[in-house]
Amino acid sequence: MQLRHFQNEFPYLVKALLSAKKAGRLSHSFLIHNDDGKLADDFSISLAQALACTNPLPDGDSCGNCVVCKQLEHRTYSELFTLAPVSKSRQIVIGVDDTIPDTMRWFRSLFHMKSSMAGGIKIGIIYDADCMNDESQNCFLKTLEEPPPSSHVLLVTANPFTLLPTIRSRCQSILLLRNKTSYEDEKIRGIAGIMWELMSSSNKISTAEECAFAMISISDNLEKFAEEKADVKWDRIFEDSKYLEPPAKKRLEKQHEAAISAEYLKMRDSMLSLIHSWSAQAYMLSCGIPRDSIANPELFPRDLNVISSIDPEKAYRMMRKSEDLLQILNWNVDTDLAFREFCMGVEFGK
Ligand SMILES: [Zn+2]
Missing domain, CATH: 3.40.50.300 (P-loop containing nucleotide triphosphate hydrolases)
Known part of the structure; x- marks a missing residue:
């Protein structure tokens, strides 16, 4: 072939x-x-x-x-x-x-x-x-x-x-990559806005810090978001289980916990994938690839003049730094520090 x-x-x-x-x-x-x-x-x-x-x-x-x-x-x-x-x-x-x-x-x-x-x-x-x-x-x-x-x-x-x-x-x-991921969760999509903020600022410590703070806050709240999401379904299950015997209730509670942690892992994966995929697509845009040819145009501004202002060097740096970030977050490390280093690294190229 x-x-x-x-x-x-x-x-x-x-x-x-x-x-x-x-x-x-x-x-x-x-x-x-x-x-x-x-x-x-x-x-x-x-x-x-x-x-x-x-x-x-x-x-x-x-x-x-x-x-x-x-x-x-x-x-x-x-x-x-x-x-x-x-x-x-x-x-x-x-x-x-x-x-x-x-x-x-x-x-x-x-x-x-x-x-x-x-x-x-x-x-x-x-x-x-x-x-x-x-x-x-x-x-x-x-x-x-x-x-x-x-x-x-x-x-x-x-x-x-x-x-x-x-x-x-x-x-x-x-x-x-064949399967385009759609980032439907609103909270996770918030990451795209932060990434854009970081991409379009110019050498400002304050912006890098604000972006890191905003990412850390989403990351810290993932468990809470996952619980809220799972509970939309589980509130009804618990309501229907009022008259169950205690062992059956206990089993349901265990399933509930498992559902929350599954949802949490899904959201975390989605967040990390968005960080990487956003920066890879920003880099493609900065190389002149048209907005409607990238996987997730909905995550970028519509205004083509705004898009053409993306600095290819910074976009490339962001892509590499996001690869490092993902790898660091695979280990159990200080998440806050990892996000800070990412934002500072993108902003100042260290
Ligand atoms: Zn041949």
């Missing part, structure tokens, strides 16, 4: 990749952030074909017909090396030595071996790259720092934020 096959669904992505290919500006390493495994699998092979095809089309796409294209399609290309989690623990481990299949050391030894094919392009694909544990990631970092000649490596993942920042920063990000 050629890259142009994905043009309808991801027109800007395909256009950007092909023009970079034509100009010889394609990265050595890619991070394919996806929410659909089959799509990501097809796309990574198409990208591999575009990178390794021996008879590319004038626009940079693969021919789809040469031996390399055919072999890649059938996964029989001798210079294609893949790694994926296989153990029950779903981890990609480093391995004791390079002889144990499906480990990082094994993958690296094959990927760095002298090519059997003169002039051939090596392709490494790591599926579910977030399953690499820290040790594997550190080991893999050496491949990113000193890749074998004429090689490209593709990391495929649904959770890029669990990867080390040093890995993410060395890869060109490819956003292959």
Whole structure:
């Protein structure tokens, strides 16, 4: 399958990749952030074909017909090396030595071996790259720092934020997200307004502090919001359960608590996803991508003059900082401090 096959669904992505290919500006390493495994699998092979095809089309796409294209399609290309989690623990481990299949050391030894094919392009694909544990990631970092000649490596993942920042920063990000998230909860959508505030201010400590405070306040109140939301339904259930026996009542209370914590987790995920997705879309807008081509135009001002005032450098910084923020919040850390550092970092680039 050629890259142009994905043009309808991801027109800007395909256009950007092909023009970079034509100009010889394609990265050595890619991070394919996806929410659909089959799509990501097809796309990574198409990208591999575009990178390794021996008879590319004038626009940079693969021919789809040469031996390399055919072999890649059938996964029989001798210079294609893949790694994926296989153990029950779903981890990609480093391995004791390079002889144990499906480990990082094994993958690296094959990927760095002298090519059997003169002039051939090596392709490494790591599926579910977030399953690499820290040790594997550190080991893999050496491949990113000193890749074998004429090689490209593709990391495929649904959770890029669990990867080390040093890995993410060395890869060109490819956003292959099919499911557009809608942010229906009003309280969560409040985050978009704060993000805009932060984006449009210029080097003001007070704005950065106000924005951090507003984010912290939403984050601190999530549990309360979740309870309110769950109780719309549960008030009636409790009303109907007045005449139940105590053990049945107790069971209901347990279910009630579980419903609140499920709602809380959902809202928290949604908030974090909004922070990241908003900044990624702001960055797209700052690069000139039209407002109606982004996933959530409803989260941005309608006025095109206002949109064109977004500073690309700041938008890029916000996107990177939001990736860091998500990763930090995955650990159990001081949330207030994390939000403050995020807002200050976006505002002053530290
Ligand atoms: Zn070809």
